[in-house]
Amino acid sequence: MSRHLKVMMVAAEASGDALGAGLAQALKKRLGDEVGFVGVGGPKLAAEGVESPFDIAELSIFGWLEGIKAYGLVKRRVADTVALAVAEKPDAVVLVDSWGFTIRVAQALKTALPGVPLIKYVGPQVWASRPGRAKTLASAVDHLLALYAFDAPWFEKEGLPTTVVGSQALHVDMSAADPAGFRAARGIAPDANLLLVLPGSRPSEIRLMTPVFEAAVARLKRQDPSLEIAVVAAGTVAADVTARVATWPFRAHVVTEADKYSAMKAATVALATSGTVSTELALAGAPMVISYRFPPLSYAVMRPFFTGKYATLFNHASDxxxxxxxxxxxxTPEKLAAEVGRLLADSEARAEQAARQTAALDRMGDRSADPSQLAADAVLRVIAEKAAAKGQISKL
Incomplete structure (x- = not known):
């Protein structure tokens, strides 16, 4: 006998909102009207029926000290999320990314809703820092949906069942990208060197990285005044980035999310803030230089916990x-300009790096299966197994 399945989604950042929405769509494709959603999320999950009790933008917190300052707010939002779960009594809860927030929700739900399957979608990057978080997660949830093959062993050795579903970043559809059209629309010659700057998607990243990137690009422009510059303004920080770029003492084309992939394919070289955008750039065939700055005090506190050699995923996968x-x-502007300048000046180095980046993507996981569908299959399997263990009739 089948009846309506209720799945609670909890996503506290834009990236998690997108992942959760993809999972919701895959579950709907599988079950149609037999599945419904409640929870916490942004506009993409809202489009799938999730009415969030608060705006997740207020939880976009990065940095250790910043987290301490926001502790009171986070604690209140955890309580709001748990109260919603208790009221809705979902058949499963999927906690998407956002370690600091979702681990607190998971721990609270373990007590508030015993027996309800708790599924973490995206584990903490224990390969990069604080490996003890694997044990913490294993004690708080029933199953992990991991993005990369190299994630699984860290959690499985702590007894946490893990399914590698793959990353959506490895499945970005760039078939509609038009690099030639991108250049033509902006008056950029087909053979001109084009540097694509990607300063990030968090307000803190824009604040810390944009001035450094501006100074690095200024050095490169002095060396080669003909160098064309384009800057990606991610949706969540578009107004801030656009305003900052407008003050630069040289011309820079501002790129919206809609033209991002065309810009990536059109770029000669990219200069990017560390993040999943590095995977997208590799898919686009753009050789890149990666950079990042943390707030100084946060970095001083966090530095002893960094154990990984590399911040970039494909660097880590290839070691x-x-x-x-x-x-x-x-x-620093000097080091960034030197590394970007080296690539701009050497077409063979660019081609070699782009080829090595592409090869590294294959080491990150299966690039053929749909991650959202694999995640949906795993969620339904966990629900069924939990129901069978309690002697209940499956709703699936």
């Missing part, structure tokens, strides 16, 4: 620095 990483004290 080599394919794309140059300039982090914190190395993230």
């Amino acid at each position: 080599e620095e394919i794309a140059r990483e300039l982090i914190q004290k190395d993230a």
Whole structure:
């Protein structure tokens, strides 16, 4: 006998909102009207029927000290989320990314709703820092949906069942990208060197990285006044980025999310803030230099917990620095300009790096299966197994 299945989604950032929406769509494709959704999320989950009790933008917190400052707010929002779960009594809860928030929700739900399957979608990057979080997660949830093959062993050794579903970043559809059209629309010659700057998608990243990138690009423009510059303004920080770029003493084309993939394919070289955008750039065939700065006090506190050699996922998967990483004290205009300038001046180096980046993507996981569908299959399997263990009739 089948009846309506209720799945609670909890996503506290834009990236998690997108992942959760993809999972919801895959579940709907599988079950149609037999599945419904409640929970916490942004506009994409709202489009799938999730009425969030609060705006998740207020939880976009990055940095250790910043987290301490926001502790009171986070605690209240955890309580709001748990109260919603208790009221709705879902058949399963899927906690998407956002470690600091979702682990607190998971721990509270373990007590508030015993027996309800708790599924974490995206585990903490224990390969990069604080490996003890694997044990913490294993004690708080029933199953992990991991993005990359190299994630699973860290959690499985702590007894947490893990399904590798793959990353949506490895499945970005760039078939509609038009690099030639992108250049033509902006008056950029087909053979001109084009540097694409991607300063990030968090307000803190824009605040810390944009001035450094501006100074690095200024050095490159002095060396080569003909160098064309384009800057991606991610949707969540578009107004801030656009306003900052408008003050630059040289011309820079502002790129919206709609034209991002065309710009990536059109770029000669990219200069990017560390994040999943590095995977997208690799898919587009753009050689890149990666950089990042943390707030100084946060970095001083967090630095002892960093255990991974690389910040960039495909560098980690290959265990080599394919794309140059300039982090914190190395993230200076001089060093950034030198590394970007080296690539701009050497077409063979660009081609070699782009090829190595592409090869590294294959080490990150299966690029053929749909991650959202694999995640949906795993969620339904966990619900069925939990129901069978309690002797209940499956709703699936």
